[in-house]
Amino acid sequence: MPAFTTAPPTTLEFAQKAFILDGDRLLLVRKAASDPYQPGRWEVPGGRLEVAADADLDDHIRREVWEEVGLRIDPGPPFHLWQWVMPGGRVRVVAAARHCRPVTLEVSLANQTPSDHLCEPRWVPLAEVAGFDLIPSLRPVMRAFLRLRAAAG
Template sequence: MPSVETGSAGFLTASSPVRLQFAQKAFIVAAGRLLLVRKAASDPFHPGRWEVPGGRLEVEDDLDLDDHIRREVWEEVGLKVDPGPPFHLWQWFMADRSPAAREGLIRVVAAARRCHPLTFDVGFGNRDESDHLDGCAWVPLHELGAYELIPSLRPVMRAFLRLPC
């Protein structure tokens, strides 16, 4: 095994460039229900599957992590939230589809946060088409197992359901 001093590339960086991004996901709970959003048929990765609102940090614009999650929730579902502390960290890899990338990957490191809604009327007026969302539902916690989640969210959902109420 090469030493750290040799500067050898890891298995992912040896084969293709990897960009790092940070994301947050909001687990918004009200009256025993969790807000889920559905990916549209146009979503390139998980069409028709469910997840929670949130997204990737915009490095130049999101100076505060609380403001970042507030912005993502406002843009995707039109709610104002009070963000709580993170309860789970995870990562996933995805193809880098930016014009400058050839065959690169994006490594997304994400934090899940339980959020308290300050407003309750969901609206899609602020949504960007690149979010690829076409619906949402306030789902009773005991019914979450019936929803087909995006794969990377499944262990996060299990961690969420283990949290004290």
């Protein structure tokens, strides 16, 4: 009889990422050197949902963006879903990428929590985004975003 090994338990978490445009510029943020997983790489604001399952998703992304980059936003519709497994293999994250409209444009890191590990927010022209070293799980999402923008004209 074959021996079966049991995999470690996996926790499922949900995240949202905000694709915030100002004209032809997208807001990116750099992971700080202190980030335990992707130091120095770039991503968009957003994060995992750490409240009750009945939490309002629009409020969640508004709060994440406010805490990470100090912007007020109007959340728009999701345009892409994807997943990744956190290092260690115990947490699977399912994420939604959302179009978001900025209500304010001045970024600030003043509201961050220590676990955000973000620095250097930057409004990046869409034509230059492909040249940034994005976190690996965000790369296919960014390609989908840029294709949608190009198709929209």
